[in-house]
Amino acid sequence: DSGVTQTPKHLITATGQRVTLRCSPRSGDLSVYWYQQSLDQGLQFLIQYYNGEERAKGNILERFSAQQFPDLHSELNLSSLELGDSALYFCASSGGVGQGASYEQYFGPGTRLTVT
Amino acid sequence: AQKITQTQPGMFVQEKEAVTLDCTYDTSDPSYGLFWYKQPSSGEMIFLIYQGSYDQQNATEGRYSLNFQKARKSANLVISASQLGDSAMYFCAMREGSSGYSTLTFGKGTMLLVSP
Numbered sequence: 001d002s003g004v005t006q007t008p009k010h011l012i013t014a015t016g017q018r019v020t021l022r023c024s025p026r027s028g029d030l031s032v033y034w035y036q037q038s039l040d041q042g043l044q045f046l047i048q049y050y051n052g053e054e055r056a057k058g059n060i061l062e063r064f065s066a067q068q069f070p071d072l073h074s075e076l077n078l079s080s081l082e083l084g085d086s087a088l089y090f091c092a093s094s095g096g097v098g099q100g101a102s103y104e105q106y107f108g109p110g111t112r113l114t115v116t
Numbered sequence: 117a118q119k120i121t122q123t124q125p126g127m128f129v130q131e132k133e134a135v136t137l138d139c140t141y142d143t144s145d146p147s148y149g150l151f152w153y154k155q156p157s158s159g160e161m162i163f164l165i166y167q168g169s170y171d172q173q174n175a176t177e178g179r180y181s182l183n184f185q186k187a188r189k190s191a192n193l194v195i196s197a198s199q200l201g202d203s204a205m206y207f208c209a210m211r212e213g214s215s216g217y218s219t220l221t222f223g224k225g226t227m228l229l230v231s232p
Binding site: 002033042043044045048056058088090092103104105106107108109110112 | 149151153159160161162163166168207211218219220221222223224225
């Protein structure tokens with residue numbers, strides 16, 4: 001158990017809909033990362049938040065957005081869903097206060113999104 | 117150019133034998149880190165081992181060791197005494213820069229199958 005939690009575990013929805021994926025980082029970790037894993041694109045970085053602020057952006061579509069709340073949990077919002085958005089979405093966390101250079105990113109179990 | 121290259125789509129090994137999974141990387145940043153993750157069929161991403169670019173010795177974690185050859189820009193994962201539970205997808209990843217909170221770039225992965 002990595003200590004990172006993600007809900008829901010599975011999500012099935014229709015094209016055009018909007019969903020929200022939730023992530024709680026490991027205790028003390030300030031950084032949250034979102035990744036998308038699909039068969040054709042592999043594992044791709046979407047976006048990173050550090051202590052509530054957006055820090056880095058990767059291959060994130062404009063239809064997708066995220067935020068990190070004061071309690072450090074994060075949500076990834078996916079809207080106007082398309083069939084190609086079906087993928088495994090991971091949240092990872094790193095960088096706990098007082099741990100020095102904590103380079104490892106610990107991944108949550110993922111949310112499997114199926115768009116029909 | 118790809119930043120992380122894993123040239124072996126699949127590897128087979130017999131139980132109790134050692135196996136090496138290849139990873140080469142491309143970066144011009146003198147400070148970087150290399151990671152290996154394991155993804156079993158259940159889908160979670162499990163952190164295995166980390167090597168920093170300035171680390172003098174190869175990283176080891178139990179049965180896992182990282183054969184770091186900086187001049188060749190390779191960071192191969194060695195699994196000693198393979199077990200059936202080692203059957204999984206293995207990803208090599210790189211962090212560029214000296215911040216502990218940088219994002220990771222992943223390779224396409226190597227599927228390892230361990231047979232009895």
